[in-house]
Amino acid sequence: MKSVPRLIRWFVGILLLSCFLLILLNIGALAMIMTRQAPNASPWKTAQEAAQALEKTDEGYTLPSEMGDKLKKEQIWAIFIENTTMQVVWHTKNLPDTIPLAYDLAGISNLTRKYIDGYPTFPGERADGLMVLGYPKTSYWKHIWPSWDYSFIAHLPQTALIVIGINVAVIFLIYFITTSRVLKSVGPIADGIQDMGNGKTVRVSEKGLLCELAAGINRTSAILQSQNHQLRKKEMARANWIAGVSHDIRTPLSMVMGYAGQLMEDERLPKEAQEKASVILTQSKRMRNLINDLNLSSKLEYNMQPVHPKKENAVAIVRQVAVDFMNLDIEEKYPIYWETERCPAQSWIYGDKDLLKRAVSNLIQNCMNHNEKGCHIYVSVKEENMQCVITVADDGEGIPDEQLAALNNMPHYMVCDEEIASQRHGLGLRIVRQIMASHQGEAILEHSSCGGFAVRLLLLLYQGQE
């Protein structure tokens, strides 16, 4: 099944695209967060600014109102620890009571890395002391241990790539494990559907993820097979029925033809009676031809007629048919002209001799059936464009263009489910077409150059390959 690898390629493509988009999205999201987090540097910066802004006067330290308002707005408290005394010498008014006013070195280290009483603190240094800002308790989370192995930081790009690679590999592994199970179930089902389309009997194992689907396909296949079998049985029954009827009608028709033939030639009978016998004989012959045609046509239709092709000389086949008709046409009402000048001595084709004889015979018979007053029949075989062209033409009444178009385009009533009243032509030409189809040939119906009707049969020349 060619579509399964295509399906796999499609899924892998989708997965790769998804991974790529996901990574891109993550990088974008990270970048956005980083951008937003950039102001996080501001507590340190603000502390530094506040330290620089603090002014020392004779009366002590004062913070300009602008900076003071900024701290107040953000609910920040501030203390200034003098270097020499390690005492808080200045603080804002909103300083919580729990904040100590004297510090030692450990306290300074602690407030730098951690918190004072849960308040995240940020120091800003100046020459004579340290300004410490205390932010509201839930405003910042401080990283207490801001140190990494040097090698870890040095190899961070490689480490990141390895981590991403491992992630992608794990995703692929999970994907393959899950999809291989699906594909294992899909493969036989896909094969089954394709086989069903080719008319084969399908039996898919009803196990795995898609067991219900497999069961459905098995049921559908069984229904299709059963319907095909029924259809074939009906076709066989129809063909056999036609064969049976045609068999049963042959003996009585023999009697009609036999006695009519004798009466026609009985000199003791009045001429009128002989002519009537002649009509009975002619019509009986038509019935005989119809029976034969119906039987053969139904067999060709249902592929019950064996075709035994072999290398044959089309000239010999057509010549024999023409001679058989000439030998029977005692009254010479339908003289047959073998167009010798255009005929090669041999024209090799690959076909069933009996069926091809039947096709040519039907065409000559057709000329006779449609020209009761008699006509000349012209038969020829020639080679054109790697094809053997057998032509049977007459100079009889011919047919109008509309009828010719109908013959060429409309299906025969035997295989047509509509408008059968308007197309009562015989089976002769249909058989010719069927025989040509079984030989990969073609029958072309046209007006003859001598005013009547003509049929050209096109068959591929034998090329040495069967």
Add this chain to the structure above:
Amino acid sequence: MELEYLKKKRILLVDDEAALLDMVKTILNKEGFLNIETAGCVKDALTAAEEFLPEMAILDVMLPDGNGFSLMEKLKCKADYPILFLTARGEEEDRFRGFGLGADDYIVKPFLPRELIFRVTAILRRSYKNENPLVRLHGSEIDFERAEVFKDGEKIPLTAKEYDLLSALYRNAGRIVTIDTLCEAAWGENPFGYENSLMAHIRRIREKIEADPSRPQSLVTIKGLGYKLITEGK
């Protein structure tokens, strides 16, 4: 008339349809075949064969107590004479089976009386041609038993190929025989490419049988198709 000896042959007709038997008998009688015996089943046919000693049999395939193929085998065990099947079974396999068992011809019903007479005559001619005293032509006579032609009181021998060709033409006397059929009669299967040789042989045959070979009256050319042998009375 050269066909008279053929018309004396004893013919056994076997068919389960009594009316058809009557009709075939009248067709044959009308043509001068008067030694006819009929049977409606295998059993009657075997009895008739014992008593009547037929020289040709025309058999139906489907009979009430057996089939024509097995009947033919039983008849051929006793004596070898030509068999023609006249049956409603026109299937290819039936025809092949009939010919495979040694039938001389196979006619599928319904048939024209003229067709039946022609086939019966052709089979009898082929099977009993050596009994024919002489085949009379316009300017000569052919003795098939001796493979000779009598012309102007002179005996002219026929070569093997000339004999084969004349036999094929005589079997179909009065009818066109195609170039291909004649080549097959003289050179066997796959007889293609012998058209020029055939023309040479026909020319030599004409020199032997025609009063004026340049204006043939007995062996006529049908241009592009074949030749026709016209015997006296045909």
